[in-house]
Amino acid sequence: MSRTKTWVDQPSTPSYAPPPGAIDAHVHVFGPEADFPFSPKAKYHPEDATPEMLFALRDQLGFARNVIVQASCHGTDNEATLNAIAKSGGAARGVAVVSPDIDDAELQKLHDGGIRGVRFNFLKRLVDDAPKDKFLDIARRIAPLGWHVVVYFEADILEELEPFLAAIPTTIVVDHLGRPDIAQGPGGADITRFVQLLDDHPNIWTKVSGAERLSPQGPPFDDFVAVIRPVVERFPDRVLWGTDWPHPNMEHRIPDDGTLVDVIPRIAPTADLQRKLLVDNPMRLYWPEQLG
Ligand SMILES: O=C(O)c1cc(C(=O)O)oc(=O)c1
Numbered sequence: 128m129s130r131t132k133t134w135v136d137q138p139s140t141p142s143y144a145p146p147p148g149a150i151d152a153h154v155h156v157f158g159p160e161a162d163f164p165f166s167p168k169a170k171y172h173p174e175d176a177t178p179e180m181l182f183a184l185r186d187q188l189g190f191a192r193n194v195i196v197q198a199s200c201h202g203t204d205n206e207a208t209l210n211a212i213a214k215s216g217g218a219a220r221g222v223a224v225v226s227p228d229i230d231d232a233e234l235q236k237l238h239d240g241g242i243r244g245v246r247f248n249f250l251k252r253l254v255d256d257a258p259k260d261k262f263l264d265i266a267r268r269i270a271p272l273g274w275h276v277v278v279y280f281e282a283d284i285l286e287e288l289e290p291f292l293a294a295i296p297t298t299i300v301v302d303h304l305g306r307p308d309i310a311q312g313p314g315g316a317d318i319t320r321f322v323q324l325l326d327d328h329p330n331i332w333t334k335v336s337g338a339e340r341l342s343p344q345g346p347p348f349d350d351f352v353a354v355i356r357p358v359v360e361r362f363p364d365r366v367l368w369g370t371d372w373p374h375p376n377m378e379h380r381i382p383d384d385g386t387l388v389d390v391i392p393r394i395a396p397t398a399d400l401q402r403k404l405l406v407d408n409p410m411r412l413y414w415p416e417q418l419g
Pocket residue numbers: 197198199200253302340371375376
């Protein structure tokens with residue numbers, strides 16, 4: 128498999144300045160492969176996207192902290208994510224992917240390394256299987272640590288997944304809004320069903336990220352803004368935002384991270400909404416001990 132590069136080296140500097148303490152709550156690191164080899168089951172083989180590159184981007188975009196989400200290409204070996212968190216000097220925490228047979232000592236080691244959640248991935252193009260019963264066992268075991276569950280799925284399986292989501296005893300964060308079809312517009316079936324899910328389950332949050340993945344129109348993402356801004360306004364205390372750098376699998380539509388940041392004030396049009404989205408909400412999940 129040839130190695131893919133999915134990010135721009137010199138993104139534009141955004142016009143929008145995030146508030147002090149802003150958290151980019153969905154990023155990944157890839158490798159470096161020489162130190163942290165990719166999983167033999169990985170569905171893509173990326174170039175190295177290192178912690179140093181991530182922190183330079185964070186500073187350029189005007190963010191203070193990151194949440195590093197274990198990428199599928201590293202399987203259940205979280206060492207690359209832990210390495211990046213350790214190198215951040217307290218400015219990053221993370222979400223791990225764990226094997227169902229992980230023991231308590233290993234979970235505690237992840238906690239000590241800054242992990243505060245586990246990710247369950249249901250995308251067939253990214254993982255071979257997604258065993259709901261085993262995921263539920265994991266969810267029950269991480270609950271006492273104060274962790275939450277991050278779930279990545281596509282809109283077509285939402286209905287089938289709802290009983291599983293309802294059985295999870297922790298906060299749940301849905302990646303990239305469960306990938307609604309943005310072309311359906313603001314009243315579309317996908318986003319309507321997703322909003323209903325959040326109405327019905329007060330413990331379900333969402334990342335309002337993924338404009339570059341979900342918008343058929345592309346920059347400046349007017350179609351994404353029209354569909355997603357009502358979601359931010361309806362659930363101001365249950366939304367997170369992230370660049371998704373280094374944008375796995377986006378080699379054919381590589382986004383400019385500065386342009387993505389400029390979407391924020393359009394989906395969260397007031398300073399109050401922006402502070403909740405970028406600071407207060409992610410702090411509650413990832414750095415709760417630092418809240419007054
Ligand atoms: O849609 C994707 O391809 C994708 C992949 C991964 C991953 O490989 O972990 O993470 C994401 O947030 C999105």
